[in-house]
Amino acid sequence: MAAMSNDLRLLQFSDPHLSARADAVLRGVATRPALEAVLRHARAQHTHVDALLLTGDLVNDDAAGYAGIRELFGAFGKPVLCLPGNHDEPEAMKRELPAPLFQVGGHTDMGAWRIVMLDTCVPGKAHGRLSGTELQRLAAALDSAGNRHVLIGLHHHPVRQGSRWLDSVYLQNADEFLAVTDRSSAVRAMVWGHVHQQFDSRRKGVRLLSVPSTCAQFLPHADQFALDPSPPGYRRLTLCEDGSIDTEVIRVPLQVGQALNQRAAGS
Numbered sequence: 057m058a059a060m061s062n063d064l065r066l067l068q069f070s071d072p073h074l075s076a077r078a079d080a081v082l083r084g085v086a087t088r089p090a091l092e093a094v095l096r097h098a099r100a101q102h103t104h105v106d107a108l109l110l111t112g113d114l115v116n117d118d119a120a121g122y123a124g125i126r127e128l129f130g131a132f133g134k135p136v137l138c139l140p141g142n143h144d145e146p147e148a149m150k151r152e153l154p155a156p157l158f159q160v161g162g163h164t165d166m167g168a169w170r171i172v173m174l175d176t177c178v179p180g181k182a183h184g185r186l187s188g189t190e191l192q193r194l195a196a197a198l199d200s201a202g203n204r205h206v207l208i209g210l211h212h213h214p215v216r217q218g219s220r221w222l223d224s225v226y227l228q229n230a231d232e233f234l235a236v237t238d239r240s241s242a243v244r245a246m247v248w249g250h251v252h253q254q255f256d257s258r259r260k261g262v263r264l265l266s267v268p269s270t271c272a273q274f275l276p277h278a279d280q281f282a283l284d285p286s287p288p289g290y291r292r293l294t295l296c297e298d299g300s301i302d303t304e305v306i307r308v309p310l311q312v313g314q315a316l317n318q319r320a321a322g323s
């Protein structure tokens with residue numbers, strides 16, 4: 057679909073899991089070369105981009121990895137909207153990803169849309185939870201949205217995805233979260249990372265979307281942890297002025313050396 061001039065064009069990237077070492081490999085994928093390949097593809101394919109949305113696990117428990125995030129995403133020269141995942145260090149993230157190009161948490165208004173970024177992290181835990189403060193901040197952001205349409209970004213999935221192990225590390229107080237969003241008529245979509253796979257559903261008219269990781273993927277519907285040899289990817293989101301959304305996931309096949317064990321991971 058051709059984007060109209062007032063439509064907002066976002067690209068969502070998630071779970072790059074960078075480390076200080078440029079040659080770090082995680083679950084069979086060289087994380088930095090994989091991210092570079094995904095970003096090369098995105099820059100070549102999408103010449104009109106209004107903002108980037110990064111939905112957590114930007115680093116792999118290593119704050120030194122934020123330098124790579126700053127370098128690689130900063131190169132777009134577009135606003136980079138960020139929120140933390142369970143492998144992030146929220147304070148270091150705020151320090152290492154500075155304004156004006158980067159924004160960590162909070163919300164931002166762009167055209168007819170308000171983008172709300174939530175912090176669902178619980179220190180030392182893989183599952184997510186929204187604090188009372190964060191739920192209040194969400195409610196206030198929805199109440200003051202006026203005529204804007206709202207897209208909510210968060211790391212942990214607020215609905216179960218039919219995978220026993222992943223659904224044990226989802227947003228534990230999803231009921232409270234959904235009770236807040238249900239009170240607003242402005243919410244059009246929720247987008248998340250964490251699950252390293254594509255998901256596209258709908259609940260009460262609200263689009264529910266996840267995105268593949270820019271490195272290794274998790275096998276959908278698996279009872280126990282299992283990798284999926286599918287290539288990394290990212291999501292294009294065109295947020296239309298009338299509140300509708302046009303979106304797709306784009307996969308980027310890796311070269312030899314970027315995916316060291318992809319075949320082994322799938323067997």
Ligand SMILES: [Fe+2]
Pocket residue numbers: 113141142143211249250251
């Ligand atoms: Fe995660």
